[in-house]
Amino acid sequence: MDTTNSGYVGKSVPRANARRLLQGRGTYVDDLRLPRLAHVVFFRSPHAHARLRKLDLAAARTMPGVIAVVDGAALAPYCKPWVGVLGHLKGIKSPPQHAIAIGRACWQGEAVAAVVAETREQAEDALEKIEAEWEELPVVVEMKDALSGRRVIHQELGDNICFKRELDTGAVDEAFAKADIVVEETYDFGRHTGVTLEPRSILADYNAAEHTLTVYHATQTPHMMQDIFSRHLDIPEGNVRVIAKDVGGSFGIKVHVYADEMAAAALSVMLRRPVKFVADRLESFISDIHAREHTATVRLACSKEGDILAFDLDDLTGIGPYSVYPRTSGIEGNQVVNLTGGPYKHQQYRAKMHVVFTNKNVTCQYRAVGHPIAVAITEAIVDLAAAKLGMDPAEFRRRNLVPDDAYPYTFPSGLKFEKLSHHQALDRLLELMDYKALRTEQAALRAKGVYRGIGLAAMIEVTNPSPAFYGVGGARISSQDGATLRFEPTGTITCLVSVTEQGQGTEGAFAQVAASALGVSIDRVRVVTGDTAVTPYGGGTWASRGAGIGGEAVLQAGKVLRERILEVASAILKTDKSELDIASDEIVSKVSGEPRLELSELGRVAYFRPDTLPMDFQSQLMVTRHYTPRSYGFTFTNGIQASLVEVDADTGAVTLLKHWCVEDCGTVINPMLVDEQIRGGIAQGIGAALYEECLYSPEGQLLNGNLADYLLPMAGEMPDIIVAHVTTPTQTSELGAKGAGEAGTAGAPAAVMNAINDALAPFGARVTAQPFTPERILRALGKVS
Amino acid sequence: MxxxxxxxxxxxxxxxxxxxxxxxxxxxxxxxxxxxxxxxxxxxxxxxxxxxxxxxxxxxxxxxxxxxxxxxxxxxxxxxxxxxxxxxxSDSGELGELQEAFHRRNALQCGFCTPGMLLAAQDLVAGHPDASRSEIREHLSGNYCRCTGYQAIVDAVEDVLAARRKST
Structure with missing residues (x-):
């Protein structure tokens, strides 16, 4: 491994912070113990929609170890309610939501009371003594039912429509009228959820003497939560400190405001002692956000030569009874409208989208937000068009993908692309997978009754968002991030960054950028994240932004600190700064490379013997820089995936044989980390395509809310995943990095879907409802009814 | 009361x-x-x-x-x-080889599953030193990892098994 100047960017350096996790010596919220720590558990509604006639808490209050039992009204004075709307999503509406619901529950799992006790067991024992008398109310479970407005969940809102959007480039009907072929299909997506292996966790510690609140929180966004706790608990921002130590996976699940977490913080204030809430897995399923319940009908118009002329989309998505605060539950549908058809060069596009309230758990942004839907419906209908034309799907894509020399390019939905590389990525993918050989093999096997399918999925992905995502809508969500680099007396570097670490390797990547910018070896750099009292202010981890935005802040801070170090060296060595450089942890002569001064010696002089330096000299060995993308609303990336599957036509079982992904995330800081991020994302996308679905009964009861019945991808089912890159650095930053964390999830369901349908083609069968279970495949084959 | x-x-x-x-x-x-x-x-x-x-x-x-x-x-x-x-x-050093391989391969992200995964992997390394790649996948299928896609974990275990076979 190269440990000299600029040596680390682009190298697969193992990340330092993994060592403690490998020995079980990380610190997740549930590992913390504080004096007088109390534990809260919640009494949750067993009904999807019901009014509380009576809630008897008296018996619970007499149970051993119980400190308090409170309902929504009792807690309300400690926590202001919130409304999940944003100004730029015109017309979006949602009712106020309280930390603990008052009088009515709108989904199975909504909490209506809390028990605080000295131990969790005691709290759970007391929970069983709560007596509730419910009046069940009519439920709205199906999205179409919600849209019809026959029963309205929130009377004061008038209907069940949270948000709607229409988009029309103006000549869609003409395009369809002159098309040689038109294909149309409707796709259904089951709602699924993130299943972070560490459940949602929070430990809030209110200090009444100081009126301060310290919150240890499994969160992606410490500064956003600082602002939320401050405003809703009425504590000055400066008195709120949010600390995210090790976080056991997030995927967007830990970026939202959850009522039970707000309740835990409010209870800490109310009871003037630390209170911990850790969701157990069963309540994770009914309280972590769900995502992606959509029914989308898409039409595509095409010429007989194979040129796509227009897309026409009608999307319906159901979000539960509240739009989630502060990001709203309107964003996913909005993204589907923005992104559908995204890789292709047609000029006409029309979309209609409704976001409706239902009496199921809330949905909101989960990894790749909207992309898996948009990519799946786009790529499925593109395959259908290719099949109708008798064209090879790869050739059909090549004909229609936006050319690599067309940038900057504005997509009909209004999105602006700086520079994408669809054609390079397609070529690379076909070569990597040996597409032609696979097609030959597929044909040969088909003759033997073995049904293999090859599915392609091109995609675009939103990364490095500017304030256009949330800030313009009035949300106090920062799209900038900051980095502070401090030169320590021993010549080591402390790097404080506002982006958080959830396991994706942020800290390792920042260490690489910092070490490269400074010319020091990476083991001299210690990165600190996840503490609002320590790091600069910033947005945290979401929307594939950490490396691109935080990394640029680190780079810019590093470049300035390097100059500052050289200024000190110049003063010590009485040599002009321009003649000096930093290499391999030493000050060297720029021309000869000859070592001049150890960095530890420089640190000793700067911090302990500044008296030996010129009278007018002050060393400044701590630098902060912030970065926010300005020139584009989003820095789009592109990629393409392929899936090879075998479908057993007798059992409906799908075996994943191999998966490929070629992705262009610009500068790759650490290929090993990026590739495993992409693989993990693909595994989550495969989960959506084949296994994962939150199943609800007509009464709004979650039927499979546990890990035995809700299926996740396991090691034995996952294929080997081949990842390669095309590298088109963004010119919007010096680092050139775009986001990579969501690409896998965005494209995998589409690739798997197309592969299954390719395998089923000889039978004239297609599946269009995710997840593609054996049952659905057998139905499509007409083998079960 | x-x-x-x-x-x-x-x-x-x-x-x-x-x-x-x-x-x-x-x-x-x-x-x-x-x-x-x-x-x-x-x-x-x-x-x-x-x-x-x-x-x-x-x-x-x-x-x-x-x-x-x-x-x-x-x-x-x-x-x-x-x-x-x-x-x-960890302190006894029994998991040392696997931990090194996991680190080198980045066979963990958030680390929440990792201690359990390491124990399951060590069980395989000790009891089934000739395990194939698909047997490794099978053996680890009782341990969920939500971050990695499993491939790096399988690679890391394969590395350890291969190194052991080489040294004996």
Missing amino acids: RRKKEIPLEHAPEITVTVNGTIVTRRVPARRHLIDFLREELGLTGSHTGCEHGVCGACTVRVDGRIVRGCLMLAVQADGRRVDTIEGL
């Missing part, structure tokens, strides 16, 4: 367990799970509670040399037995 009494002491038997080589004697409520005993009473927080119903494998520990789910075993069932956790097996 009158309080109900705590669980009487006779429902909290005394147990003696050798935990990571140290003899520990405690009274534990009969209903307490082994994982909660290790985490809450002994402060061994390296093993994690991911589902508490025996599926995810994050709470995997070793009892008398065999890997078990700490959430499916009661603490009282460990009476008189030897329990090894990620902390002890």
